[in-house]
Amino acid sequence: MRRKAVDHLLECVDIMDATGSKDLKLWFADGTNYPGQDDIRARQDRLAEGLAEVYERLGDDQRMLLEYKLFEPAFYTTDVPDWGTAYAHCLKLGPKAQVVVDTGHHAPGTNIEFIVATLLREAKLGAFDFNSRFYADDDLMVGAADPFQLFRIMYEVIRGVGSPPRWRSCWISATTSRRRSRRSSVPS
Numbered sequence: 001m002r003r004k005a006v007d008h009l010l011e012c013v014d015i016m017d018a019t020g021s022k023d024l025k026l027w028f029a030d031g032t033n034y035p036g037q038d039d040i041r042a043r044q045d046r047l048a049e050g051l052a053e054v055y056e057r058l059g060d061d062q063r064m065l066l067e068y069k070l071f072e073p074a075f076y077t078t079d080v081p082d083w084g085t086a087y088a089h090c091l092k093l094g095p096k097a098q099v100v101v102d103t104g105h106h107a108p109g110t111n112i113e114f115i116v117a118t119l120l121r122e123a124k125l126g127a128f129d130f131n132s133r134f135y136a137d138d139d140l141m142v143g144a145a146d147p148f149q150l151f152r153i154m155y156e157v158i159r160g161v162g163s164p165p166r167w168r169s170c171w172i173s174a175t176t177s178r179r180r181s182r183r184s185s186v187p188s
Ligand SMILES: [Mn+2]
Pocket: 027, 067, 102, 129, 188
């Protein structure tokens, strides 16, 4: 099963080559629902191993973008639950690996602009998914729940873009989500 999953990602890079796509954006739904269901550390080892194989396959002008989410569909552990885990994997992989910040993927009260500022300082902010949330991963239009938070995030983005030299080596891609009236697939 793991082989199949990694091969799928490698095939994605083949398609990137064919289409001229630059970014392999990854969000993993994997996790566990109950303590003891699986070995947390071993899962991280397997994840790192798989990511490394795909990273090696990337071309010089291609990036791997790793997205994190606190929970859902798993409720106990998620393999990439937060920016720290995503950052640790990306740091180990190399400069072509960067973190995706989905603004709807944090615990209530999280200081997202601090995460943005920190990742920008480290040249590890690769992309945004601009969403908003009242409860969990609501996928509402960005700024819906807290417009001032969006302002604070953008303030850090503007500061980060204007602060060389480390920022020069990376750039941000962004997508915005619209609320899906009825989800037919697992949200990312
Ligand atoms: Mn997302």
